[in-house]
Amino acid sequence: MKVFIIGIGGGVGLRLARRLVARGDQVDGLLRRAATRERLAAEGIAAAPGDLVAMSVPELAAAMRGADAIVFTAGAGGRGGPEATAQVDGEGPGKVAAAAELAGIRRFVLVSVFPEAWRERRMNEAFERYMVAKKLAETRLVLTDLDWIVLRPSALSDAPGVGTVDLGLAKVHDEIRRDDVAATIAELLRRPEVGRVILEVTGGATPIADAVAAMTP
Numbered sequence: 001m002k003v004f005i006i007g008i009g010g011g012v013g014l015r016l017a018r019r020l021v022a023r024g025d026q027v028d029g030l031l032r033r034a035a036t037r038e039r040l041a042a043e044g045i046a047a048a049p050g051d052l053v054a055m056s057v058p059e060l061a062a063a064m065r066g067a068d069a070i071v072f073t074a075g076a077g078g079r080g081g082p083e084a085t086a087q088v089d090g091e092g093p094g095k096v097a098a099a100a101e102l103a104g105i106r107r108f109v110l111v112s113v114f115p116e117a118w119r120e121r122r123m124n125e126a127f128e129r130y131m132v133a134k135k136l137a138e139t140r141l142v143l144t145d146l147d148w149i150v151l152r153p154s155a156l157s158d159a160p161g162v163g164t165v166d167l168g169l170a171k172v173h174d175e176i177r178r179d180d181v182a183a184t185i186a187e188l189l190r191r192p193e194v195g196r197v198i199l200e201v202t203g204g205a206t207p208i209a210d211a212v213a214a215m216t217p
């Protein structure tokens, strides 16, 4: 399987790329910085130079053509102000979905966020803007004819993965390790029967393969 990862140099994206390569899948993606491209190439992960904001839909389609699945795990991360949040987190997934349709790629996994994430905290305006942008992206993707999955992880940590999660249609927001999110996406990609569904995932005790298998309709 060839998987095109938008955000391949990011926390979840790179962990996913490494995992897919290790199990014999091919990966590709977009990277904005030459230095990151060189670093990833040194570990056998090739990616094309590209910026999803700067590229047109036909350019994105050309870059992704031949992939079996797209994973969107990019995010402006609060950098670049409101415009970057709107363009990357808000408009980005819909733009990449249009490119996927043009390139004939049906499988599309969007990494989103719990709607109630950190509602118990007093978050700033930029965070609220991010939440609105992520929800907008979900609303666009679910209207497409693609074989989409929206995966909402809870707050991400860089602690080593444990190989177990709590995955389902509705979960309480808590924390999850980026390794375990990447492993969940990798497993979802192996299960074409799970699709057109919004899933929430947080830290838990169910082995990832079992948790994903339980989502089979």
Ligand SMILES: NC(=O)c1ccc[n+]([C@@H]2O[C@H](COP(=O)([O-])OP(=O)(O)OC[C@H]3O[C@@H](n4cnc5c(N)ncnc54)[C@H](OP(=O)(O)O)[C@@H]3O)[C@@H](O)[C@H]2O)c1
Pocket: 006, 007, 008, 009, 010, 011, 012, 013, 030, 031, 032, 033, 036, 050, 051, 052, 053, 054, 072, 073, 074, 075, 076, 077, 088, 111, 112, 113, 114, 152, 153, 154, 155, 156, 157, 178
């Ligand atoms: N942080 C959390 O607790 C949390 C919780 C739930 C969900 N999420 C979501 O989970 C996903 C992964 O999070 P993460 O923390 O692993 O991400 P991350 O490390 O911040 O990585 C984001 C990636 O997006 C890429 N990117 C940004 N703008 C781009 C553009 N214009 N064109 C191409 N690539 C672009 C970045 O590339 P560069 O390397 O070039 O900057 C980076 O590789 C994100 O969608 C995030 O919103 C995060």
